[in-house]
Amino acid sequence: MSEPAKPPRPRPVPVPDPETAPYWDAANEGRLLLQRCTRHGHRQLYPRPHCVVCRGPVEWEEASGRATVYSFTVIRQNMVRPFRDLLPYVVALVDLEEGPRLMTNIVDCEPDDVAVGAPVRVRFDEVTEGVRLPFFLLAGS
Amino acid sequence: MADGRRAVIAGVATSDYPNLPDMSEYQVHAQAAERALADAGLTFDDIDGYATVGFFPMYAVQLSEYLRLQPHWFDETNFGGASFEVLVEHAARAVEAGACDTVLVTYGSVQLSAMGRRLGTGGRGPAPSGPAAFDQLWGNTLVGSYALAARRHMHEFGTTSEQLAEIAVTMRTHAAFNPHAQYRDPITVHDVLGSRMIAEPLHMLDCCVISDGGGACVVTTEERARDLPKPPIHVLGAAHAMTHHMNVSAMPDMTVTAAARSGPLAFAHAGLTPADVDTAQLYDSFTITVLLTLEDLGFCGKGEGGAFVEGGRLRFDGALPTNTDGGGLSACHPGMRGMFLIVEAVRQLRGEAGATQVPDAKVAVAHGTGGMLSTGATLLLGTERP
Numbered sequence A: 001m002s003e004p005a006k007p008p009r010p011r012p013v014p015v016p017d018p019e020t021a022p023y024w025d026a027a028n029e030g031r032l033l034l035q036r037c038t039r040h041g042h043r044q045l046y047p048r049p050h051c052v053v054c055r056g057p058v059e060w061e062e063a064s065g066r067a068t069v070y071s072f073t074v075i076r077q078n079m080v081r082p083f084r085d086l087l088p089y090v091v092a093l094v095d096l097e098e099g100p101r102l103m104t105n106i107v108d109c110e111p112d113d114v115a116v117g118a119p120v121r122v123r124f125d126e127v128t129e130g131v132r133l134p135f136f137l138l139a140g141s
Numbered sequence B: 001m002a003d004g005r006r007a008v009i010a011g012v013a014t015s016d017y018p019n020l021p022d023m024s025e026y027q028v029h030a031q032a033a034e035r036a037l038a039d040a041g042l043t044f045d046d047i048d049g050y051a052t053v054g055f056f057p058m059y060a061v062q063l064s065e066y067l068r069l070q071p072h073w074f075d076e077t078n079f080g081g082a083s084f085e086v087l088v089e090h091a092a093r094a095v096e097a098g099a100c101d102t103v104l105v106t107y108g109s110v111q112l113s114a115m116g117r118r119l120g121t122g123g124r125g126p127a128p129s130g131p132a133a134f135d136q137l138w139g140n141t142l143v144g145s146y147a148l149a150a151r152r153h154m155h156e157f158g159t160t161s162e163q164l165a166e167i168a169v170t171m172r173t174h175a176a177f178n179p180h181a182q183y184r185d186p187i188t189v190h191d192v193l194g195s196r197m198i199a200e201p202l203h204m205l206d207c208c209v210i211s212d213g214g215g216a217c218v219v220t221t222e223e224r225a226r227d228l229p230k231p232p233i234h235v236l237g238a239a240h241a242m243t244h245h246m247n248v249s250a251m252p253d254m255t256v257t258a259a260a261r262s263g264p265l266a267f268a269h270a271g272l273t274p275a276d277v278d279t280a281q282l283y284d285s286f287t288i289t290v291l292l293t294l295e296d297l298g299f300c301g302k303g304e305g306g307a308f309v310e311g312g313r314l315r316f317d318g319a320l321p322t323n324t325d326g327g328g329l330s331a332c333h334p335g336m337r338g339m340f341l342i343v344e345a346v347r348q349l350r351g352e353a354g355a356t357q358v359p360d361a362k363v364a365v366a367h368g369t370g371g372m373l374s375t376g377a378t379l380l381l382g383t384e385r386p
């Protein structure tokens, strides 16, 4: 008799705090937010109380969701569940066209098709009931 | 400062390594401490300052109790893998300022025996909250973070996997001469490229080993060292810097590490340039770590590291003998390798490095790198007073 398969362990989900909740709440609604300096327009993530360049005030703004790949790696070894069941997968740093850099997974692609500089766009996928995260797709896919 | 209050390193030692299934982490500290004190010709009674760092707070206090020390100067600055270069820098400043006379710095780890042999791809961290959550949701690993840097360097500068592999091959060449080294069988570039891919473009043999082990050193005044058996090694320059914490998404440029700031500061402090360095002991968590550090310390220009490491330049008989004990890539990497860099630099400067001895070595650099390429700490050591 074979062992019943273990249920898949869910992906980690963010634990919002007062500072990051607007970002994660918006992601759950399918919107990608960033902070914009109201004094000189600099855009930033993760959120801080002030613009990291001029220390001016910041406000939330919706990003276009378009980005380019700054760098990426294809993870081929990770003992940690659930990721060991997802191998191989692409971890990437993507530069939003507004400026901020995000870590993400580039999904629904052959890892070999990912390249530095490739255009990508955001897609919000539900990873646990009620929790959506900003994944990225190769543009045109 | 008064002449007699120049700081020198009077004793160094490694503990047994790389596999210590019958020792506790504390015993590793104690063994390294006893050996470093014996090397210095001193005893525990001479120690009035103590520095170490581990994974838990108040670690220096815990180890002082364990070692039955009663210092009146402490440090446990946590700079990840670069911590021990920082601790020696701080110890030197404290000795020169007169805050204490003789500082013991120890390191100990049994992470290999604790974990069993596996690659350090990083485990499940704490619940993803605050800034850390931005990088913790994607299954990235420690190797993955360094792979992101390697990929970007390849993209910008045409660096190849073969060039990175040269670094691993050179470290293994040195490890073959080190009877304690974890891996001693020679390897080729072909072997590195043929080893299992962990996080593209980094292969298994681009990654450090995981070991048990530790080390210690004793920092005291030049005046005190005059009566001691070993030639004093001078702390010529030191500095440390950071670019980000654990989120590599917050690293401004993945091809430029904190060494680009700590290196020039340390060289300026010492009145030296990279051309003055006879041997380099560089943190080699991964092959890319060495390549970036060589560029950032100024041994070659940004983007030139790939060509720089070719042709055996880092070999013990090359132009810049690097990690002459076999490094973390082959000899020993218990988690925070910085102490090993200092011990090997001192042995080279004393002429005690055995088969990989660099003839007439007068200036050595030890550079630690910690976190996810996050921190850097540079120590310039020399045989002659500044």
Ligand SMILES: [Zn+2]
Pocket (backbone or CB within 6 Å): A037, A038, A039, A040, A041, A042, A051, A052, A053, A054, A055, A056
């Ligand atoms: Zn601003």
